[in-house]
Amino acid sequence: MRRMGQKTSRAYMIYQRAFDDRDRAIAEAIGKGARAGGTVLPLPTPDEVAERRRRRDGTA
Helix, strand or coil, X not given: CCCCCCCCHHHHHHHHHHHHHHHHHHHHXXXXXXXXXXXXXXXXXXXXXXXXXXXXXXXC
């Protein structure tokens, strides 16, 4: 059973349908993009991540 931070199983059960519907919508959107020939961007290298953090933090 997935729980997304609810304190009780009862609270989880109330929102379970919303979670399932959202998961389905995400999967459909990913599938639609894949069928359209979309590509996934490559992950940044560790050096690129470090550079982005330096720029974000103003330490570059």
